[in-house]
Amino acid sequence: MVSSSTDSRRIPAEWLRQVVEDKSEAPKLYAWRLPNLPPAGASSARNSPEVAEIADAEDERRRIYILGVGNIGRLYASFLAKIEYRPPITLVVHRRELLDEWKARPIIELVRNNGKKERNSRFRIEWWTEAQPTHGLIREPGSGRGVSNLIVATKAPDAIAQVDRVRRYLSSASTVAFAQNGMCKLWPPLGEAYVAARFGGDKAPGPRWLACVTTHGVRSLGPFRSVHASPADVLVGSVMVPEIRGGDGRDGRDGNDTTTSKEDKDRNATNNYLVKQMISAPGLNAREVATRELWVAQLEKLVVNAVINPLTAVLRCKNREVFEERGDGLRGVIDMLVGEASRTLRALVVHPSSDAILLAQDKDGKNSLTGEAGATGADLEETRKELLERFSPARLRGMLYTVARKVAANTSSMLQDVQAGKKTEIQDFNGWLVEMARYLGDEGGLPLNEKLILLVVDGAVRTRDELVKELRGD
Numbered sequence: 001m002v003s004s005s006t007d008s009r010r011i012p013a014e015w016l017r018q019v020v021e022d023k024s025e026a027p028k029l030y031a032w033r034l035p036n037l038p039p040a041g042a043s044s045a046r047n048s049p050e051v052a053e054i055a056d057a058e059d060e061r062r063r064i065y066i067l068g069v070g071n072i073g074r075l076y077a078s079f080l081a082k083i084e085y086r087p088p089i090t091l092v093v094h095r096r097e098l099l100d101e102w103k104a105r106p107i108i109e110l111v112r113n114n115g116k117k118e119r120n121s122r123f124r125i126e127w128w129t130e131a132q133p134t135h136g137l138i139r140e141p142g143s144g145r146g147v148s149n150l151i152v153a154t155k156a157p158d159a160i161a162q163v164d165r166v167r168r169y170l171s172s173a174s175t176v177a178f179a180q181n182g183m184c185k186l187w188p189p190l191g192e193a194y195v196a197a198r199f200g201g202d203k204a205p206g207p208r209w210l211a212c213v214t215t216h217g218v219r220s221l222g223p224f225r226s227v228h229a230s231p232a233d234v235l236v237g238s239v240m241v242p243e244i245r246g247g248d249g250r251d252g253r254d255g256n257d258t259t260t261s262k263e264d265k266d267r268n269a270t271n272n273y274l275v276k277q278m279i280s281a282p283g284l285n286a287r288e289v290a291t292r293e294l295w296v297a298q299l300e301k302l303v304v305n306a307v308i309n310p311l312t313a314v315l316r317c318k319n320r321e322v323f324e325e326r327g328d329g330l331r332g333v334i335d336m337l338v339g340e341a342s343r344t345l346r347a348l349v350v351h352p353s354s355d356a357i358l359l360a361q362d363k364d365g366k367n368s369l370t371g372e373a374g375a376t377g378a379d380l381e382e383t384r385k386e387l388l389e390r391f392s393p394a395r396l397r398g399m400l401y402t403v404a405r406k407v408a409a410n411t412s413s414m415l416q417d418v419q420a421g422k423k424t425e426i427q428d429f430n431g432w433l434v435e436m437a438r439y440l441g442d443e444g445g446l447p448l449n450e451k452l453i454l455l456v457v458d459g460a461v462r463t464r465d466e467l468v469k470e471l472r473g474d
């Protein structure tokens with residue numbers, strides 16, 4: 001286990017080392033809304049008294065903040081907005097210009113795969129920044145009541161940094177859901193060290209931390225506009241293993257727990273609010289799963305992203321083409337990439353840092369892979385055996401080809417990033433595998449993944465033949 005007091009040089013992740021070493025106070029942020037935009041030609045001097053509004057407690061308890069309004073943020077916003085007893089929703093943008101764009105055209109547009117355009121405008125929009133507004137009312141995120149429900153829909157490399165930046169407004173009354181691709185950084189063993197470093201002391205036990213595995217395919221058409229190219233589903237669950245909190249694999253805060261105090265029950269019900277909203281959002285197709293099932297699903301999705309995304313980015317092609325048999329060896333390369341991923345996931349399964357996840361139980365008290373009640377050493381061995389089989393090259397390859405058929409017509413998110421000149425998520429997919437292999441002591445490393453990372457980082461474009469030769473080292 002990695003503790004927050006661990007010698008920071010030995011912490012196996014740069015992001016966590018930075019958090020543990022950073023003793024600065026959480027920054028105070030201002031939540032700019034449209035009336036905070038100064039009229040054209042106005043001076044930047046403060047022109048109104050600093051009056052804060054009285055926030056509506058019930059509104060804040062129900063309000064869902066969506067941090068990041070790219071494809072994933074638009075998808076969640078559009079479907080959550082369709083709930084019958086609609087929760088209030090705030091879109092949180094990362095640039096001031098997006099407030100201006102929203103002012104000009106305040107609509108999220110999602111083009112469904114039948115061509116129908118779904119438009120939604122009933123959102124509040126905010127920009128969270130350290131700069132105090134010069135016009136209009138001054139507010140902080142959550143209007144002084146803290147942020148109860150936060151969906152982090154940024155790209156993977158920004159997710160933890162963004163949450164860390166808003167930590168001043170998060171507490172044990174908050175639920176934070178990570179919705180992007182890639183492994184959530186708060187899985188054991190690192191998550192607990194992060195929570196202890198940032199939420200130890202009077203804020204303990206910190207927010208409820210959720211992750212979502214989002215398989216919907218979405219393509220951007222520009223700010224606030226996307227095509228919902230391939231409807232799929234969402235798995236949501238807790239990334240914290242409960243040990244001390246009720247033992248249901250969903251951190252005991254699901255509203256069905258066995259704790260008796262009214263205070264605990266109220267808090268548990270509150271903390272499951274966001275999950276319930278996601279599940280009831282028409283079209284999002286969200287399902288709540290136990291911690292271990294979520295972990296396995298995220299690892300499998302990682303394998304999909306670590307193969308499809310970089311290959312499509314370097315070959316500049318749609319997902320479908322990567323899997324076409326053209327006798328040029330690309331299928332062999334895919335097998336080799338799957339082989340490297342399989343080796344790493346299998347080593348992770350047998351590593352002691354995974355024991356807590358493997359022993360986590362389902363809501364009904366059963367071990368979710370064996371179906372047996374209770375969690376014992378024998379269960380651990382049984383679960384390991386099942387996961388070693390599930391992460392075998394043959395099973396992972398079968399899983400990859402099944403997903404690939406469903407998303408054949410998509411332009412991968414990494415190719416979209418490359419085409420838009422944006423930073424890619426390569427370090428969170430293939431980089432995660434390479435780092436994990438290193439952490440687990442894999443001497444040989446993952447040579448194909450390492451080469452692929454360099455190609456994507458360099459913005460390289462290759463033909464199929466060139467790529468096969470380069471990756472195989474012919």
Ligand SMILES: CC(C)(CO)[C@@H](O)C(=O)[O-]
Pocket residue numbers: 181217304305308309319407410411412413414
């Ligand atoms: C499944 C997937 C690769 C489909 O395009 C998607 O997760 C993506 O594009 O990142």
